[in-house]
Amino acid sequence: MKFTNAQDVISYLYSLPNLHAKNDLSYIKTVLKELGNPQNKVKTIHITGTNGKGSTSYYLSNLLKKAGQRTGLFVSPYIYEFNERIQLNNKNISDKDLVQVANLVEKAIEKIKEQDPKFSLVTFEYEVAMAFVYFSLKNCDYAVIEVGIGAEHDKTNVIVPEVSVITTIGLDHEKIIGPTIEDIAQEKSGIIKQNRPLVLGDITKQVLPIVEAKAHKLHSPIYLLGRDFTVESDSKIKCQINKKTYVLDLRPKVESYDIAVSLQAFLLLHLDLSTEKIQEAIDSTRIPGRYHLLSHAPMVILDGAHNIQAMQNLLEFVHAQKKKLNGKLRVLITMMKDKDIEEVFSLFDPDDEIVLTTIPYPRAAKLADFPKNIRSNYLYQVNWQDAFDELQNKSKNNDILLVTGSFYLVGAVLEMEGIDASPRN
Structure with missing residues (x-):
């Protein structure tokens, strides 16, 4: 099969099943290996959370772009058109590029099927594979990767990011990653990687020990909102990180948490960007479908x-x-x-x-x-x-x-x- 237009790609993706019989990463790892493991050719930041992961992804993407980095962004769901799912420097993937990467993924699947005729991908795996291929082809410096559901078993969890982020932990998708909030915390902790820093947002005391235990086990340095960096919102948003204060335009309180988390994650990358440019990047960010x-x-x-x-x-x-x-x-x-x-x-x-x-x-x-x-x-x-x-x-x-x-x-x-x-x- 060869795709000739973007609508064919999108229609095909939505015709695929949503789940495999077994919930593991073997399928996505197999297709990525056949594609030359494009996920390893780009530096990444991996973001999960019950809420706030989309907003945090957009703020972080804008900060990276402002710092002169060629920046990929993978988010879900889309608001206006499917192409929003995969972005480069805040521009949606073009229909032409969408068709190109879909055909590369399809070619890899056909190759695998020569040895394993029953091999297939579900919708989200296909999208993840397309995103990593696109970011590799476009020579991204960084790609901000938003988790679909959970973390440990999520199809994006095939990377070793520069920084891992957990924005919040609450009740959602309980039938898939629950049923309890402790189960959800355990699943989201799957984003933590050996010796890679972890930024935590507004995490409740009920589940914080679960996340911290996993981080300590993997020697992952923790940066916790309210302890290691802070944010206040009155007439302005004020983030304090490393004894430095960043003053930003006022947004709803919950958005201030996402801003602080994204800023802390960005600063851990040690990229050269002035305080003024940081504030510009955040103040100019608009989150699709949020407030x-x-x-x-x-x-x-x-x-x-x-x-x-x-x-x-x-x-x-x-x-x-x-x-x-x-x-x-x-x-x-x-x-x-x-x-x-x-x-x-x-x-x-x-x-x-x-x-x-x-x-x-x-x-x-x-x-x-x-x-x-x-x-x-x-x-x-x-x-x-x-x-x-x-x-x-x-x-x-x-x-x-x-x-x-x-x-x-x-x-x-x-x-x-x-x-x-x-x-x-």
């Missing part, structure tokens, strides 16, 4: 929060804004049916006006997928565009309209509004 302010009066906010921790952080910020404005909060939400829907909905205030919707995506919840008490309490509109228009039209200047629960819904709204969601710097 995206679409309009001011009424305030329309788009955010792809899709688990308890992310939604808690988001609603703390949004409810504080609502109080300042003395208005009403309206929420348009869909979620993937495998998420903790009931727990997420318990975070809303009784006077929040919530409309359920869906999107044309296989994992997206339809009406029957929402728990019975949620179905009976809230209006459901199958057409998210109509629901968005109605909520926006009825909102007054001091109200807030929040679109959340899924990055795919956020991306659909941005596309409807004709807004390019790709990062800027």
Whole structure:
């Protein structure tokens, strides 16, 4: 098989299964070996976390680019187009390059099948292989690699990074890497590598000993937020690292943690970048689908929060804004049916006006997928565009309209509004 256009590549990727019968790294290692182990030809930073790993990846990528490094970025999910998944110097992979690397991966698979006819890749393995091939072909100095799910068994965990990062540890994907938060901490600790520094974000005391034990065993130096470096947010964000203070534009509190973590990781690379340029790089970073302010009066906010921790952080910020404005909060939400829907909905205030919707995506919840008490309490509109228009039209200047629960819904709204969601710097 030979791909001729990007849409063929994307359609093929989504036709592949999501999981193998056995959850290990043998398949991805086999195909990477056939490709000449491109993951070993680029310096990497590996990032995991229940929340914040995407934001941290973008901040770190921008810092590296500002320091004159040819920088690759592998993230998920995409907001606007599939090509966002693989970036070079903040530019999405071109359709031409996407086709080229997909054909190289496919050629390697066909070669392997000569000896092992049953060999195949799942969707994420294929994407990981394409990313590493692309970064190698483009002679990247560094590549920032965001984990898909977990860490130890994640298909990206085939690298020995310059720095490993764990942003947060909370409940998400419990059926895959849980069920307990301790299990999740153990899985995410799989990102730690022998003698390589580890940067930790807002890690709870409940699971910190699990992570620290793994790091000590592997002689991995630890840099912990709140102990080894700090961040404060008042009228500005102030990060203090190595007795030096970096003053940055104010963002929501949870974003300040991601900024501090990315800055600490960057400084461990000992690249030459002035304080002024560091601040410029962070202040100019825009995270696709995170706290995206679409309009001011009424305030329309788009955010792809899709688990308890992310939604808690988001609603703390949004409810504080609502109080300042003395208005009403309206929420348009869909979620993937495998998420903790009931727990997420318990975070809303009784006077929040919530409309359920869906999107044309296989994992997206339809009406029957929402728990019975949620179905009976809230209006459901199958057409998210109509629901968005109605909520926006009825909102007054001091109200807030929040679109959340899924990055795919956020991306659909941005596309409807004709807004390019790709990062800027």
